[in-house]
Every structure is written in C-alpha cells, then in structure tokens.
Amino acid sequence: MDSKLSEVGSDAPALPQDRTAAMDDEYIRNAINAEKSLGFIEACKLYPTAIGWSVFFSLGVIMLAFDPQLLGNLYATPAFQRDFGYEYNGKYIISAPWQTGLSMGNPVGQCLGALAAGYPMDWFGRKKTFAACVAGTAGCVFIQFFARSAPVLLVGELLGGLILGAYVVIAPAYASEVCPIAIRGQLTSYINLCFVIGQLLANGVTAGTSQLDSHWAYSLPFALQWFWILIIIPGLPFAPESPWWLARKGLLKEAENSLSRLSSSKVNVKSTLAVILETDRMEQEMESGSTYRDCFKRVNLRRTEISIGVYSTQVLSGIYLINYGTYFFQLAGLPTPKAFDMGIGFLAVGFLGTCLSWFLMIHFGRRTIYNGGLAILALLQIIIGILDCIPNYQRHTGVIWAQSSLMIVWNFFYDLSIGPICFVIICECSATKVRAKTIAIATAFQAVLGIAMTVAIPYLINPDQANLRGKLGFFFGGLAALCLIWAYFRVPETRGRTYEELDIMFERGVPTRDFATYIVSEELLRTTD
Template sequence: MTASMSAAAAARADWRAIAICLFITIAAFQFGFDSSYYSGILVMEPFIKAYGHYDSATGDYILSSSIQSLTTSIINVGELVGAVSSYLVDDRIGRRGGLFVSSTFVVLGVIFQVSADKLALLIVGRLLLGYAVGLISCLVPLYVADCAPARFRGALVSLYQFDVGLGLLLGVIVDNATKNRNDSGAYRIPMAVQLVFPVILVPGLILFAPESPRWLLKKGKTEQARAALRRLHGNRPDVIESEILYISGTIEEERRAEGSWRELLHWHQDGRKAYLGMALQAWQQASGINFITSYGIVFFSAIGMTNSFLIQMGLYLVPMPAVWLNQYCVERFGRRPMLLLSCVLVAIVLLIVGGAGTASHKTMTLDRLIVAMVYIYMIVYNLSLGPAVWVVTSEIAAGPNRSKLMATSTGVNWFCSWMVTFTFPYLFDSDAANLSARVGFIYGSLMVAATVWIFFLLPETSGRTLEEIQILFKNGVSARSFKSYDVPGVPGDPVLEEKKEAHATEVEEV
C-alpha cells in the first residue's frame, strides 16, 4: 500500500513530464498506421483499377506482383534511410527538432500519395513517408527515455510500442470503413487520415513539449536545459539542479570513454556485439512478420476469406496481452529461454501453414486452419520474438559505442524488413512463384535455423547491469557461460556515483 501511494505521489509530482511523454507517443500511431493501412488498399477495386492492368483472360483488373512489391516495400527503403540518418538529424537539431522534420515529411508524403495520378508520384510519396517513419522509430523512444521520470521510464517506453500496435489496428479500421466505396476515396481517405497525426503533434511541440534536457546539456546549453526541465517538472529548483548535476555527470562519463565506428569492425568486443545485434534483428524479420503486417489482407483474400478486413483487425487485437506478458516472462525466465520458446513455436505454426498450402483440394476447413495458425503465430511472436529482440539488442549494445551499435542493428532490421516485403509478392502471387500458403515452409525453416543460432551463440543478459555486460564481452566470455560467469566488482567514478546516489534520493523523496 505504501509503495502504491509513493508511486501515486510521484506521478502527481511529475504529471507534466508524464503527460508530455504520453503526448509525444502520438507519433507512434503514425508508425503503426502506416504499416497496416496499405495492406487494405491493395485489395480495393478502385486502387487496383488505378494502378493495375486489365487481364483479358479473367475479365478483371489485377495488380501485378511487381507493382505490389515495389509500392509496398519502397517505404522500407525510406525507413532505412530515416533510421540511419536519425543520428545526424538528432545531433544537429535535437530530438524535438527531428520530430518537426518527420512531421514535415509526413505531410509531403501524404500530399504526394493523395494527389498521385501516376505510379511514380505514389512511389515518391511512399518514400517520403518512409523517411518520416524511420526518424520517428528512433527519435520518439529517445525523447521519451530522456524526458520520462526515472520511476516511470520503462512503462512509458513500453507504451510507445503499445501505441504502435494501436496504430496498426487503426489503419485496418479506417480501411474497413472505406473499402466499399466505388471511387478513389476508398484508398485516398486512408492515405489522407495520416495528416491527423502531424496536425496534432506539431502544435504540441510548439506550445508545451520542450527539447530533451540531455541533448541541450550535451550541446552546452545549460540555461535552455533548465527551462526544459521546468516544463517537465514544474518550478522545483532542487529537483531541477539535481537533474542538471546527474545528467552532466553521465555525459562527462560517456565522453571520457568515447568509442569509434572502427571498433565495430574488430571481433574481440564491439565487433561481436555488432554481429549479435544485427543477426538477432535479421532473425526477427526472417520470421516473415512483414508478410502479415504488409500483406495480411491480401493473404487472407487470396486463400478465400471473405471477411479479411475483420480478420486482420482481430489479428492486431489478439496478441496485445502477449506483449504485456513478455515483460514479465523475460525477467522471470530469461531472454534466451523465451526467445527459444518463441522461435520454436513460430517455426511449428509456419510449417503447419505451409503444409496446409500443399493440399490439392482447398476446403473451408483448411482455410480456417490457416487463419487460426496465423492468429497463433501473432501470439507466440509477440510473446518474445517481437519485443524481446529489442530488449536484448539494447542490452548487448553496452559501452561507449552504444548509439552506433543500436544504429547498425536498427538499420539491419529495416533492411531485412524491406527484403521480406519486397520478395513476398514474387513468392506468393499466382503470376509469380505461386507458393501461396506454402511460403510458410520458407519462414518456418528460417525459424528453425534461428533457434539453433540462439541456442549456441546468443548470451543471456538478464540480471546483469550494462557495466557487467560490458566486462563479459571485454573478457570474451562464451555465450553459454554468460549467466554463470562471476563478474568482479565494477568500480565507477566515485564522484559520479555520489552524484547518482544523491539524484536517486532526491527523486525518491519527491
């Protein structure tokens, strides 16, 4: 009861910072919405007529595999460029400044897509929008982590991921509302809805959301950092000065241990971390998750489901409890066991889907089995493989090259995401390889390989501080010995440690 009251009191004291962080996660809706709405418009008749071609054999308009592949996957190219360049954007104009840039690109991307009467304009719009999403995917978590009260940081960063899921759901809901229109509004309205997000976000950035105090202090703008902290914490001089002291100390500590890109090319320490982070992100995408988020409605329609929009809505609702359960399981049972369990279950489900696709005579029972397996897939994927990969990647990226290691692993994630999105139509569609549900064999086999890789090469990082993880990599400890290895005391800068202790006490008393 006391702990509960203490948490409630802390929430009341820092309500401004919590409210601002909650507001900033509106950008995550953009991320999720953009990932899901396009799947719906690919099966809308007006869109197919606008960008497809007439097939005299069937007497109907069809959208070729190449058009599906290009227009769907081009956004991943923009996302890759946005994620990689976010390091430069953030360094030059800050987290808040970067969100202004992303909002500008959202508006430009939407205008190009809504007004497009040619394929080239649609592609340009998708590319611009992808760049915006790439910036958002890096800058919003950074902003929230910088500005959230320490006690609520984990919950607020997790809420960002939850809002991405709500954005996915919102995209399908809007598609479902417009799918029966016979004019271009069927697909142009979902495109235009994306303007709502910057229209809400930009005024808030101007009126009450400050720049990250950490970024301001890193740039030597102490007075502006104080003003930003007053926006976040109210007029509490003691708390503000404690934050200034603490953040400045951690920045100085990071500068003394500054790393370089070259260190990522040497296997001994940071090279091994870079390999593990990039490989783990690649395995996540090898599960084929993008064929569900980017082509789910196309997939369900192709196997004969008449209510594919409703199925896709349910597909985003069902796994939400699994996302929350993951937060408990990865701490209680560890990262490796949960990732191994998730990969094994995903592999089994995908192989069953592939097996169902080999049946010579299609029946409603088989179609329903495939739908059921895809639902189970989303649950077991979100139980660990989806969220836990980001947890492990961030923990492995310990040390002075942390931001560089995160940038490389995130870049690989977007690249592999593009690979899955680009190749899926060529594997699935009848005018290409015509594998249909048999694509499950490909992704299922990759998940078997991922299980073997995790078992032999991925270290267990749960229960370790970032400093301990850094020592384990420095000492070249094998993956299987990470959990049991005895790490000696990790000495820190006594002055900084004293500042950290004072800061923690100050915040706890408030």
Template structure:
C-alpha cells in the first residue's frame, strides 16, 4: 500500500542493491542520544575498580563487603531490567530512558555523600535499578528507530558508550588518586551524577520509537519519525507497512498492548519463541559468565597479585586497558553491518578463551615465583588487554544488538528485559564471588575456568545463533517462524503415511 503522507512521488526508482547503505544522520543522532545513557554503567564499572581501593582503607571494610558493594549494583539492576519491559510499553521508550538516568543520578549522589557503608550500599542499590532500566531500553529504542542496513552499527553504540564510560572512570581514578583517601573516592562516585543529568535533559529532544507509536495508534507521528530516519520515501513506506503488519498480527493475537506477553514467553511459548529465548538468554548468560565485568572491577587486585604494587601504576595500567577496550569496540561496531554478527561473535569468543588461558598461565607462574619476572607480568597485562579487546569485538556489542532485534514487536520490550535480567543476575553472581573463588583456587585457576566457559560459549553460538545482518526487525521474527515451519514439515514427513509417495510426486509435478 502507498501512503500519501509519506510518498510524495508516484514513480520512485528501485534502490540499487549493490549501493553501500548511507548512515542516516537523524537516526544516528537518536541512537547516540539514547546510547549516552550507557555511559553511566561504564563509568561505574571503571571508577569502582579504583575507588574500592580507597573505600576499603577509609571504611575499613572486609573483602566480603567489597564483593557485596561491587556486585550489589549488578544484582539490583535485575529489578530495573525486569521492570523496564512493561514500563517502556506503558510510558514509551523515551521516558523510560529519562527514568533510568534520573534513578542513577539519585544513586550517584547517595554514593558520593554516603557517611557509612550502609548508605553507600543503598546508593549502589538505587543506581543499580537505573542501570537495569538503561541496559534494556537503549538498545531496544535504537533498534526500533534504525534502518535495517545500518542497525548493527547503531545498536552497538550502547556498548561503545559503556566502554567510553569505563575509560572515563579509569581516567578520573588516575586524576583523583592523588587526593586524600577520604575525599577522592567520593568525588569518583559522585561525579557520575553530572552525565546522568545531561542524559535526562538531552533525551527529551529525541522522538519516540515509531514501533511504540504504532502500538499506541499514533500513526501520523510514527510516519514522521520513519520519514526522518529513512534514506528515502520508499524505504519509509516499506518500514511503515512492515510495522503495521506486525502490529496487526499482535492485535489479532490479543497482546497488542502487551497483555499476555509473559504467558507467551514463559508459560506457553511457541517453538519459535523458545528458540528466540534460548538464543537471547544464552548470549546474555555467556556475556557475563565470561567474567568480563569482574575482571574489570578487580583488575587492580589481579595486577597487585602479579607484582605491580604502587596504586598510581595500578590505575595507570587500567587506563591502557580501557583505551584498548574502547578502540576495539568501535571497530567492531563499524564492521557489524559488513561482516555480520556471527563471524565477529565467534572470533571474539575464541579470542577470549585463548586470552584468559594466557592470563591464567601468567598468573599461575607468578603465584609460584618469588622474583615476579617481568615477562610474566607483561604476559598478564597483555592477556588482560587482549581479553577485554576480544570481548569488545564480539560479546560486548553483539549481545545488545542481538537481544534488541531478535524478538518480534509484541515481545520485544519484555523479552529483551528478561534476557537482560539474566545478564544482570549472572554479572552480579560473578562479581560477588570472584574474589572468594579466586582465594580458593587462585587467580590463575579462576582464569582457566573462565577460559573453559568461553569454549562452551563458542560451541553454543556456533549451533544456536543465526545471522541477522541486513534483515528488518519484522523479517527476523519471520525467520524463526519459517524455521519452525520447516521443522514441523520434517516431523510430518517422518510420520508413516501411505500417501507419501503420491504427495512427493505431486509436489515434483507442481
């Protein structure tokens, strides 16, 4: 169907399929604004790795309290990620981003002004809820507003901004480490309130997601957004018709406004929905089971164990790691729409397995050596930088891209929130047990375990994660439905039927 409000010309030449897709500037601006919310989590990850050294000295807390303090943000972000799906369906994607930033701002102020450990922990809890909201909503909004040919790059921007936030956290650690110990960590944590305020204000100039607008019946607004985020009127018409078709199917199923979604996801999922859930949850599980967040949080502890003693040097090494991590994440984002999701995911996972094995080898040697040889220290530093770099090539950006694009429209918000909830739960569990387990089996043993986890992850991704490059969000949902129909067809063929030969002959004749 042609819509007169979008199509200004009756005769439009067909697009050149060999032509390299252009990056729509308005879509890029929307994706960038939404993704800046992810700086908040990245900054906390980066800054906490250095701040915890001074918090331990100032508040005289134990190692178990350190693990609780660090991991509480990730565990409590489970609350925000679970609530974000329903919230974003009710109030919209844009206002959910504002809510996420405002919640994190309150948590950051509490952490910076905390007079005691319980107050500091309360600030972490509130900030964690804000992080949970932002981790789910930024990729979903970006995926829904992006054209299909550049969606990979745009939806990877949240991970790029997480890495920028981590790097900023490292830089502020380094810059503020010379201040008195009772002041520097407060500034490190409290300064996170500034970007949160900027994000909350900046997001208000963004348009709403066109798919959410269609779900709410605001079709003229959806058309205007699609016109701005598409390369031409024909693309806008095509995207609008696909969204309307998906919304109509959701409406006829009785879940147009989000009712019954959890039942369809968890209680009575179709075969296609089970496959989507397995892929999305599996990817989010392995993203955090890789130990990436814990390695970043506890890098100073690892390097201290490796023989780097001065705190300025410890923080300085993390800055180098942050630069490598951010650079490779940006490279991956730029390549996603050319090389696809699967090749980069498999490369990154295999690279992490090798890097973690190297880190385990170096750590094991240092544990049994009194001299702390330079080559082993260099091996550990290089292996950590390689590990976070391969994470930034594969699991880091692709998890957010995949989780936000794989679910059909009626399930996207709450399905993504479920996948991100698994992400946060595993991240918190790893962060809160990393030091305790490492004391039992040593840092080297822990890294060997994580390397084994990545080998299992590689096998999972190879068999269960299909390619989604170049497909619209509606086409991706249809892809799983078609796979379901193929499987059903195979099952039917395997059933005994006296008419099989005749049916096959008839199909051949046709």
C-alpha cells in the first residue's frame, strides 16, 4: 500500500477501550515506527484535512498580529496624529505616554489572555474556546471602530488584547495535536507566518488609507478586522476537536472519529489513538500533572524553561521594533510614503523567510536553525547601531537607506530562524498534558517583556524623548548575544522525535548536546525508570 502506516493496518489487534488496560507493545511500536518513517510529501497526502484545520485555527493569530501592527502604523498616519495627538515643532505626534498606553493592550492581553485560556482549553476543548474568543473579538472591534478619543480607544485595545492573547495558545496547541511528526514543524511554525501575514496586511491597509484626511484613515483599518471573523464563524461548526483532548477526557469514540476526519482513509486511526493513550499513560506515571503548578515541577521544569526562553528571546532580540517599523523608518529620515513602502517590504521578506524555513526544517535541525539565526540577528543589530553613529547622520541619505535596508535583512533572518522555530520548539518540548498551560506561561513571560518594551521603545525612539533611532541596535544586539549563549547550552534538538520519546529523554535528563544522537530503542514502551 502507499502508506507506511498501513503496516499497522486493519489486521492489528483491537484497541483496548479501557485507558488503563495493558496495550500490545508490538502494536504501539509498529505505529510509532510507521509514523516516524513518513516523509514530508507523503504526510501531506495522508493528512490534508489536518493541515487545513490547523491553518483554520491559526486565523486567530492573524488577528492578534494585525492589531498591534495597525496601531504602530497609525502613529505615522497624519489623520490619526491630528485626532489623537498634539502639535510638536509644527507637526502632530502621538505623545510617548499615549503610545505606551495604547500599545499596552496587546502585550497585556497576551499575558492575561494566554493564562486565562489554559483552563477553558482543558475544560471545554480547543474548539469551544476558539469559538468564544472569536465572538468576543467581534464585540471589541466595535469599540475600536467607533473610538474618536484616546481613552475610548485605550479601552477597546485593552479588552481586545485580553481575547487576542488566547489565540497564540490555541493555535500551536491544536496544530501540534492533529499532525504527524513529518509535518509537525511546518504546521506549528505556520503560526509565525500568521504573525507576518497579520502584520503585512496591517501595513498594506494603512499604506492605502494613510493619505485619507478623515477618520476613515484609521476607522476603516479597524473595521477590516471583522473580515477574519466572517471567515471563521461559518467554519466553526464543522471543525474537529483535538483528538488528544478527547482521549484525555475518555471520549475514545469521539477521538477516533476526530482522527478519521483529520486523515485520509489509508491511515489506521486505531493505532494512532493507541499511541496517544500510551503517551498519556506514560505522562501519568511520570506525574507530569495538568495544572500551572505542575509546569514547574521537576519533571516539567526544564521543558517550561526552554519554552519560556525561546519565546522571550523573540522580544529580547528586537521583534517589538516591527510594530514601530514604519514609524522607525519615518524617524530615520525617509519621507512618509517611502516609510510605508519600506514597512511593507519589511514584512514581505518576513513572509518569504518563514516559507523558506519550512524547507530548512526538512534538512536541518531545530537547534541548528535557531542558534545560527540568532547569531546573525545579533550581528545585524550591532551593524545598524554602528551606522547610526556616523557624524551628521541625517545628511547622508545613503546611510539612512542602508540602515533601513539592514532592518529588512534582519527581519528576513528572524522569520527564517527564531521566529518560526520558536513555536516548533515550544510545542515539541512541552509535555502533552500541560502543553496548553506551558504555551500560556511562555506567552505570558514573553508578554511581560513585551510590556517593558512597549513602555520603553516610544521613549527611546520618539524625537521629543531620547531620539536614539538606530542606536537601539546596540541594545537589542547585546541582548540577542546573551540569548545566544543561553540557547547554545539549553535548547535541545527535537527533530524527528515522538512525544513519547521526548517524555523519556526529558525524564532521564539527557544533556542538551546529546538530544540529537540519543537512542531510545526497546526501552521506549512501558519503561520509564
């Protein structure tokens, strides 16, 4: 047959209905080996619906990315500056305190919303939690659309951010639970592409509306957030629930039906369900738990640290500058139309970088791509800072364009490496029973750092404050270098490993440098001591 999964086909022993019953070791071992032997192309053919529904659940991340990028671009929009700002040296600007306050909604929302999403995802499932968040977002957009003053807009951003923060937990958790190993990296890293798509769309929309002289210059971009809601709502009734969540709830028949909907008829879903139940059994024996407190127990602490570290590195290396990309280019000396054009190019190369990362993941490990990319990012930031130190900086248009171009190159390598690989590592390093909560904790830590950056960046780059411009490269380049040192010693290679293998390796404290070569053979099944 075409599928290697048919090696554990219909002649395999019946799946025990009791989750605590002893399972046939050979049956599960064959199922694991069959999944690990799948190639990328074959996996795509066998799991087309899993890919489709993973993409569907990731649409919320596009909304999450659209909102802060939109707001950052509006700071450079004349109509928005006039209606929400004040006059400074003959031009209207948004004051640093109000930039900080308005931009705070997204990181605060990611922190609180992500932590709040963990429990309903466990209680009600990924699907119902996603549906509730979409309905809440639809209501919050009304506040943003009708806002005509900074305080009202602040309320809309804060309430909207609380809900948007849940999407970045739901999407990777769902993607990691519906796809086989061969395409797990691509589907979880697709979350990063959704960030880029949301940011790119926000840049494109504001580039088109920025020259309007009425409130539609900012009201229309806010209204376009309803577009995604109108796409998501009709599809929700047909979306399959995560089979991992159903299996943990003891709904084995429903889990089997979900697996059938997520794969082609050539896949033996009974063997897949057997592996899910065996992995869940092993994690119960390891006492991995299912609460936020359990994420910090010895069995999970290292896994939680890695998840927090790789996600926080995104902020520390300078990703929050993307939200101010157009504004940054404007302050660097580019005319407003050119600044918006550069902002679009900035994210377009990010889109390309994320797509190329999928091909890199087929040939290279997560650790190699992550550490190599982080080293390049640190170097580029430092070069940007050096260029800003050239005497009479703003008289040299060539230097301004070089600095802006390096920011675009920086974003390409970010979205080629630590941007997408971060979500892959988080999903693969976290234990399945606490995956949603581990992602939530990592998101919350990242958001706290994001709050700090949201407070600091306006004061660092605004012309009426520190006016550092490209000298921020020294700051973020130094932080990226420190993150690289941590990543070298702490981020393991997880490529090609099943969740059960990763459970055993973390339980046994395999050193970071040995993850790529560690052999888990016959000890894989039913032995964790």
